[in-house]
Amino acid sequence: MRNHVLRTAVFVTLVAVFSAAHAADADKVTTRPADTGGALVNPDMGWTMHFYSNIATNYGSKLKPADTLDDFPGLSTVYLRVPWAYLEPQEGQFNWALFDTPAQRWIAKGKRIAIRVSCSESWLRFATPEWVKQAGAKGVFFNMGMGPAENGGLWDPGFGDPVFIEKLDRFLAAMAARYDGNPSVAFIDVGSYGLWGEGHTLMSSKVPEDRSDPVVRRHIDLYCKHFKHTLLCISDDVVGHDKPGRHFPLTDYALSKGVSLRDDSICVQAPPNSWFHAEMAQEFWPKLPVILEHEHYGPSKERNAWRGGALLAKSVEEYHASYMSIHWWPREELAENREIIDQINRRLGYRLQLREASWPARVRIGQPFAVEWTWANAGVAPCHPGGFPALTLKDDKGGIVAVCSDETLNLRTLPVGPPGEASVKPHQSLFTVGLIAPTTRPGTYDVYVSVGRRDGTPVIALPYAEDDGQRRYLIGKVTLEQ
Numbered sequence: 001m002r003n004h005v006l007r008t009a010v011f012v013t014l015v016a017v018f019s020a021a022h023a024a025d026a027d028k029v030t031t032r033p034a035d036t037g038g039a040l041v042n043p044d045m046g047w048t049m050h051f052y053s054n055i056a057t058n059y060g061s062k063l064k065p066a067d068t069l070d071d072f073p074g075l076s077t078v079y080l081r082v083p084w085a086y087l088e089p090q091e092g093q094f095n096w097a098l099f100d101t102p103a104q105r106w107i108a109k110g111k112r113i114a115i116r117v118s119c120s121e122s123w124l125r126f127a128t129p130e131w132v133k134q135a136g137a138k139g140v141f142f143n144m145g146m147g148p149a150e151n152g153g154l155w156d157p158g159f160g161d162p163v164f165i166e167k168l169d170r171f172l173a174a175m176a177a178r179y180d181g182n183p184s185v186a187f188i189d190v191g192s193y194g195l196w197g198e199g200h201t202l203m204s205s206k207v208p209e210d211r212s213d214p215v216v217r218r219h220i221d222l223y224c225k226h227f228k229h230t231l232l233c234i235s236d237d238v239v240g241h242d243k244p245g246r247h248f249p250l251t252d253y254a255l256s257k258g259v260s261l262r263d264d265s266i267c268v269q270a271p272p273n274s275w276f277h278a279e280m281a282q283e284f285w286p287k288l289p290v291i292l293e294h295e296h297y298g299p300s301k302e303r304n305a306w307r308g309g310a311l312l313a314k315s316v317e318e319y320h321a322s323y324m325s326i327h328w329w330p331r332e333e334l335a336e337n338r339e340i341i342d343q344i345n346r347r348l349g350y351r352l353q354l355r356e357a358s359w360p361a362r363v364r365i366g367q368p369f370a371v372e373w374t375w376a377n378a379g380v381a382p383c384h385p386g387g388f389p390a391l392t393l394k395d396d397k398g399g400i401v402a403v404c405s406d407e408t409l410n411l412r413t414l415p416v417g418p419p420g421e422a423s424v425k426p427h428q429s430l431f432t433v434g435l436i437a438p439t440t441r442p443g444t445y446d447v448y449v450s451v452g453r454r455d456g457t458p459v460i461a462l463p464y465a466e467d468d469g470q471r472r473y474l475i476g477k478v479t480l481e482q
Contacts, residue, residue: 030358031475033449035378035463037346039073041111042460044186044231044289044384045349046076047341048114049326051102053296054081054121054196059329060102068109072334074345077186077323078106081116081197083127088171091131096178107184115179116189118197119168120156120204128157128164137163140205147206156205159193160215165222168192172226181229186323187291190223190234190259198264199238209240216250224257233260233291236277246279260284262291265327266315270305278318289322289349289384297328309340313347320416322349322381347419350379352387352411352462354449354475355424359391362479365434365442371404373429376422377414386412387451387460392472393433393480394446401445401480404431405456433480444479448472 040046049069051060060078069075080099087095103113121127122144133139138161141152157164172192179185191197193216194204201207207215216238223232239248251261261284266275281290292315300306316324324344326333334341357373371391377383390405406429415423434440450472452459458471466474 027361028358029361029447029476029478030356032356033354033464033473033475035351035353036465037342038463039342039345040349040351040461040463041074041076042349042385043112045322045379045381046324047072047074047326047348048077048079048186048291048293048323049075049330050081050328051078052080052082052098053327054083054118055123056082056086056098059327062329065105068105068111069330070109072326072330073341074348075111075326075330077112077114078102079114079116079325081118081189081191083121083124084117084119084168084171084192085124085126085129087117087175088129091129091135091167094174099179103184112184112186114186114188115175116191116197117171117175119159119192120154120195120197120201122154122195122203125153126155128155132157132164132167135163135167137161137167139164142204142206145203147204154204156201159207159212160218165218168219169222169225172222176226179230180227185230187231187233187260187289188223188227189262190220190232190254192222193219193238194235196264197235199235200241202241212238213250217253220254220257220259224259231260231289232258233262233288235262235264236280237264239280242273242276244276244279246282248280251280252283255283255287258288260288260290262293262323263319265293265295267300267305267311268295268303270303271307271311274305274311275315275318278315281319281321285320285322285381289381290319291323291325292316292319292321293325294327297333309337312337313340313344316344316348316380317418320380322384324348346378347380349381350377350383350414350416352376352383352414352451352460353378353422354389354462354464357449357475359447359476359478362481363433365440365480365482366432366436368430368432371429371431372426374424374426375409375411375414376424377411377416378422380416382416383412383414383460385459386410388454389429390450390452390456390458391431392448392450392456393478394448394468395443396446398468401440402433403456404429404433405454406431407454411451440480442480442482444477446474447476447478449475
């Protein structure tokens with residue numbers, strides 16, 4: 001009799017536990033949002049359009065003042081690369097409108113700018129302002145591709161000359177006062193050394209390699225001195241344009257200073273020489289955004305180095321690139337490469353995905369409840385700016401009823417992987433709605449997901465539909481009870 005009672009009690013308990021668990025599952029909302037596959041415009045990633053490509057008429061000159069290339073998917077940044085002489089034609093007199101005029105067009109659309117100022121060009125006699133030479137800076141006349149020549153048509157400063165350094169220092173101080181820490185500036189190139197600012201003199205004044213390293217370090221230090229709050233990057237060519245390898249003293253030094261890497265330019269030569277420094281990029285991409293610049297699209301095609309854009313997509317994978325350039329007339333490049341551009345947009349930079357989320361269908365006001373969610377990064381690079389997931393509850397008029405942000409999960413930590421193989425990270429968040437204030441009324445509300453600041457401000461676009469216009473995405477409903 002006693003055993004029968006025990007068996008009956010155990011059976012009743014098991015039934016009760018099973019029924020409670022089943023009821024709990026039935027009273028839970030689970031969602032698996034579908035990635036739309038569309039391009040995302042996010043901080044620290046995207047396509048950079050050469051509005052000025054050294055020569056001021058390349059490549060933004062054909063765009064009308066109201067044209068911000070909204071039809072180019074994934075365009076996040078407008079790149080402004082010009083000679084120093086254009087910005088400071090007279091000592092202490094600055095032509096910042098050269099940057100600010102096109103910049104405002106894209107800033108108004110939530111985009112950003114990037115900057116390079118060069119001191120040596122293949123088409124302009126004095127890319128460094130002539131007044132710097134007249135002030136006593138030593139330099140070398142040269143002919144493009146042939147090296148120093150007494151009557152050469154172009155002039156290189158002595159990149160380590162004390163007068164040149166002094167004037168450059170003052171110019172960078174003025175530029176930093178205007179642009180350092182400016183939230184509309186994505187990155188600034190250390191572009192004051194070498195031809196086109198690419199860090200080499202092979203085709204210009206031919207500075208011996210053993211003399212260039214300390215001078216390049218001096219330029220890195222100057223930029224780091226003035227730009228303390230904006231991402232800096234330097235061309236891979238400072239170590240030689242075709243030297244493979246992961247570690248070089250100059251790029252290791254740049255990385256130690258928090259300066260990232262850009263490759264100028266890939267797809268200049270046909271395979272197998274499409275690029276040389278993907279191995280070097282492995283040191284940079286886990287810590288800082290890596291920038292890729294492809295060769296001018298037209299010449300790349302002429303040399304059979306473009307190969308339908310497939311190489312471009314491959315470079316994004318090998319470099320774990322956060323940025324890719326539009327180095328040509330943008331709509332021509334888009335029209336002839338739309339499929340590959342769409343493919344790149346699904347991998348370039350980071351792509352945060354909410355793979356699954358679940359929460360109780362009914363939540364008591366003022367009482368904690370658990371949200372189980374699983375996140376992944378389907379891009380090639382970390383989410384360098386970082387971001388914290390949040391749930392926002394809204395009423396039927398779009399009014400915000402509650403904001404619940406979890407600052408224990410920084411999505412920057414999500415690992416990256418090959419296409420379709422991103423690791424997933426499960427996480428549990430505990431939230432409370434309506435504790436003390438503001439007054440929260442019972443009812444059924446829409447649930448939105450977002451990623452952004454610790455305070456729940458959305459910052460990062462996610463690849464989902466039903467956006468509220470502020471980077472929050474509808475994923476379900478919840479009922480609040482007293």
